[in-house]
Amino acid sequence: MYKAKAYAVASATSPFTSTSISRRDPTDHDVQIEILFCGICHSDLHQARNEWSGMMPTVYPCVPGHEIVGRVTKVGSAVKKFKPGDLAAVGCLVDSDGTCPECKAGFEQFCPNMTLTYNFPDKNSGGVTYGGYSDSIVVTEHFVLKVPTNLDLAGTAPLLCAGITTYSPMRHWGVTKGKKVGVVGLGGLGHMGVKFAHAFGAHTVVFTTSPAKKDDALRLGADEVVISKNADEMAKHAGSFDFILDAVAADHDINAYIQMLRRDGNITMVGAPEKPLPVSVFGLIFARRSFSGSLIGGIAETQEMLDFCGKHNITSDVEVIPIQKLNEAYERLAKSDVKYRFSIDMASLKSE
Structure with a gap:
């Protein structure tokens, strides 16, 4: 395990504050990513404020973020698609059982045993998953996506959900x-x-x-x-x-x-x-x-979408913010005061 910097909420009414979280060391099939940008999804707000308590109660402390773009820093010995220095992305899913009919059909988002990127039982640690409001993340290779090099990274992050x-x-x-x-x-x-x-x-x-x-x-x-x-x-x-x-x-x-x-x-x-x-x-x-x-997409289709965006130069319209303005961004998001997504510049986390 290693310590990563992050921003978390401690309760439904608490503001985001700087903290440190534990991440697993990469195993043979894992990719470690330095997070460069993370989009803010409206579901992040719902989760942080426990507004889906009946369906998906929030476990605190909660580190949201499932629109992640970054650079690979380390790979496991069995990883074939990525090497250190590559651009990479992670969306709403970080694991599934890989054996059910949904997974075999390429619909991991409908797997009954899927693992969401944050606020979900973590099969590896026994705790809960922590998302992209952090300086790094470790994810199984199958759930890591390649990012077209011609795209603006801040605008690419929301593609992983929106x-x-x-x-x-x-x-x-x-x-x-x-x-x-x-x-x-x-x-x-x-x-x-x-x-x-x-x-x-x-x-x-x-x-x-x-x-x-x-x-x-x-x-x-x-x-x-x-x-x-x-x-x-x-x-x-x-x-x-x-x-x-x-x-x-x-x-x-x-x-x-x-x-x-x-x-x-x-x-x-x-x-x-x-x-x-x-x-x-x-x-x-x-x-x-x-x-x-419709609910997000499977891993293969998400990669197809990113490749399509690279070909057509499509990114999300974003307002880039430092992570220190996260609480202000949430207040504005609740009022729909953004065109059209916030994207957090994670370089700002280094000053914490």
């Missing part, structure tokens, strides 16, 4: 050139959805409640912007979409967007509203539409 969360359902539902795709909500997830839909060649339409976001949506790659509060604008697009990505985590009328789908169209939720959304079944039945959800 990127794969929006890329995966678009790939699954066949978003390509000639398709009409809608993105509901222009936030941390939604802005990545727009970038991917545009890069896939789809006619991309952003649905937003805020007219002030129109120019930014067009800048990000949208072909059209629909103000969802405007009934006339909504009516013009009824029954015309092949696929809609819904990235809204607040309560909203999902049926209004189901009506936007053409026959056999699909709407996929990647936002996670706290309360169930009432769904009118007739809206699905009469055009054989479907309503589904």
